[in-house]
Amino acid sequence: MNERLQRVAPPLIVFVCVVVLWEVLVRALRIPQFLLPVPTAIIQALGETLGVVFSSAVYTFRSAVLGFALGCAAGILVALATARWTTVREGLMPLAIAVNSVPILAFAPIVNNWFGTVNPTSKIVIVAIITFFPMMINMVRGLTLVESNKLELMRSYAATPFEAVRKVRVPNSLPYMFNAFKVCSTLSVIGAIVAEYFGGPRVSLGVYILQEAKLFRFDNAWAAIIIAALMGIVFYLVIITVERIAIPWHASVDK
Amino acid sequence: MAPVVTLKNVNKVFGTAAKPTTVALKDINLEIQPREFISLIGPSGCGKSTLLRTIGDLIEPTDGALTVNGKSAREARTNREYGMVFQAPVLFDWRTVIKNVELPLEVMRVPSSERAAKAREMLKLVELEKFEKHYPHQLSGGMQQRVAIARALAFRPGLLLMDEPFGALDEITRERMNAELLRIWQETQTTVIFVTHSIPEAVFLSTRVVVMSARPGRITEVIAVDLPYPRNIETRESPRFFQLVTAVREGLRKGEAMRVAS
Numbered sequence: 001m002n003e004r005l006q007r008v009a010p011p012l013i014v015f016v017c018v019v020v021l022w023e024v025l026v027r028a029l030r031i032p033q034f035l036l037p038v039p040t041a042i043i044q045a046l047g048e049t050l051g052v053v054f055s056s057a058v059y060t061f062r063s064a065v066l067g068f069a070l071g072c073a074a075g076i077l078v079a080l081a082t083a084r085w086t087t088v089r090e091g092l093m094p095l096a097i098a099v100n101s102v103p104i105l106a107f108a109p110i111v112n113n114w115f116g117t118v119n120p121t122s123k124i125v126i127v128a129i130i131t132f133f134p135m136m137i138n139m140v141r142g143l144t145l146v147e148s149n150k151l152e153l154m155r156s157y158a159a160t161p162f163e164a165v166r167k168v169r170v171p172n173s174l175p176y177m178f179n180a181f182k183v184c185s186t187l188s189v190i191g192a193i194v195a196e197y198f199g200g201p202r203v204s205l206g207v208y209i210l211q212e213a214k215l216f217r218f219d220n221a222w223a224a225i226i227i228a229a230l231m232g233i234v235f236y237l238v239i240i241t242v243e244r245i246a247i248p249w250h251a252s253v254d255k
Numbered sequence: 256m257a258p259v260v261t262l263k264n265v266n267k268v269f270g271t272a273a274k275p276t277t278v279a280l281k282d283i284n285l286e287i288q289p290r291e292f293i294s295l296i297g298p299s300g301c302g303k304s305t306l307l308r309t310i311g312d313l314i315e316p317t318d319g320a321l322t323v324n325g326k327s328a329r330e331a332r333t334n335r336e337y338g339m340v341f342q343a344p345v346l347f348d349w350r351t352v353i354k355n356v357e358l359p360l361e362v363m364r365v366p367s368s369e370r371a372a373k374a375r376e377m378l379k380l381v382e383l384e385k386f387e388k389h390y391p392h393q394l395s396g397g398m399q400q401r402v403a404i405a406r407a408l409a410f411r412p413g414l415l416l417m418d419e420p421f422g423a424l425d426e427i428t429r430e431r432m433n434a435e436l437l438r439i440w441q442e443t444q445t446t447v448i449f450v451t452h453s454i455p456e457a458v459f460l461s462t463r464v465v466v467m468s469a470r471p472g473r474i475t476e477v478i479a480v481d482l483p484y485p486r487n488i489e490t491r492e493s494p495r496f497f498q499l500v501t502a503v504r505e506g507l508r509k510g511e512a513m514r515v516a517s
Contacts, residue, residue, distance in 0.1 A: 150345055
């Protein structure tokens with residue numbers, strides 16, 4: 001318990017200091033509200049607008065999670081196919097790495113046009129595309145970066161190629177998969193919100209933040225940003241928790 | 256008794272036939288009898304690991320005849336006659352100690368109740384029965400290597416192939432592991448082929464030490480070890496032990512001289 005407190009205390013203290021410093025500095029330097037509202041004003045705005053912010057967040061979170069599920073599932077399946085058929089891997093990997101460095105969000109207006117701006121499918125598809133590539137690339141690494149001795153061992157047992165995939169390559173890829181989940185969880189929340197900046201239904205975080213900013217209600221915009229941040233953090237924590245349960249054997253999990 | 260392994264004029268050339276890059280094995284002739292403990296010793300690049308891997312059908316010889324228990328190496332492998340231990344323990348991080356030992360039995364479709372019983376028996380043999388629920392990263396290097404040995408013996412292979420299994424261990428742990436391996440070898444009556452570059456280790460463990468030299472990799476001498484059993488600390492301090500260590504060392508030096516002369 002004491003150890004835990006020692007781990008949690010320093011970042012908590014830094015966080016509180018930053019917030020207090022923010023409040024004090026903004027007031028002391030008389031920075032206008034529309035440039036940077038004080039934390040207390042943001043919290044007050046959050047209290048007043050909680051209903052609409054919450055329902056917007058639920059909508060956006062839904063797009064993020066569904067897109068994440070779709071993109072990650074597709075990434076895993078394609079990676080598994082490449083583990084089985086080497087030619088698929090040789091054809092796909094360089095392309096995937098190239099596409100992964102393309103700012104996919106730039107396609108958001110086009111995808112909006114395909115599926116309809118207020119249709120949730122447009123956001124789900126964008127998030128799915130954004131998460132697909134890191135997932136696939138990491139998963140392929142996990143399936144291929146296997147100690148050759150492990151495969152030789154399976155060979156000495158006269159194991160079938162399928163058994164080598166199932167008993168060696170797949171378990172070996174799990175830490176890589178969870179790493180990709182962590183990256184993709186953050187990407188999916190960013191993707192969903194930014195995609196909404198290019199247009200979306202009224203009750204969504206992206207549209208809400210954009211609209212409040214245009215109307216100079218910056219405290220409301222900031223309140224929504226805080227909820228967006230919490231959303232990303234919660235998603236990330238859920239994945240870390242699942243990781244701890246799913247791969248307790250991995251050294252990074254062992255505490 | 257029929258030999259376990261017979262090698263007749265076995266060659267291994269890496270690279271293509273038109274452009275041979277390395278002669279890893281040259282004219283290897285060797286017969287290994289049942290229940291022997293054979294050490295392959297030589298400088299780096301002498302082909303001792305290549306020879307071991309060739310016997311284990313992880314590498315195909317370029318030419319020559321190789322039989323294991325009267326069959327080809329491939330048949331022996333698909334017949335599951337080899338237990339392999341590498342320099343690294345090569346344990347599966349995601350499996351507990353007992354599940355690691357059960358792995359070959361799983362692949363060989365042994366029913367699960369039988370699997371656990373056999374694995375426990377092997378863990379007892381390597382004196383790790385109290386650690387069956389641990390994960391590999393929770394064990395020391397020496398303990399991990401003992402798990403690897405238990406795993407290699409779990410399906411009672413006729414031939415145990417060991418590629419510098421104690422090379423990464425400190426001297427004290429290594430000597431303890433040597434004594435333990437000797438005990439396991441005697442209890443299980445397995446034939447062992449053991450690659451090492453430690454002279455005392457080879458002499459202490461073996462019934463015969465096969466001395467090899469590099470470029471091309473070939474056998475320069477085979478030294479029979481007549482040290483009495485049980486072998487222990489006193490064995491290591493006996494005059495005969497030193498004589499044999501010296502004999503192996505001279506064999507290695509002679510191989511080196513031959514290489515330089517040719």
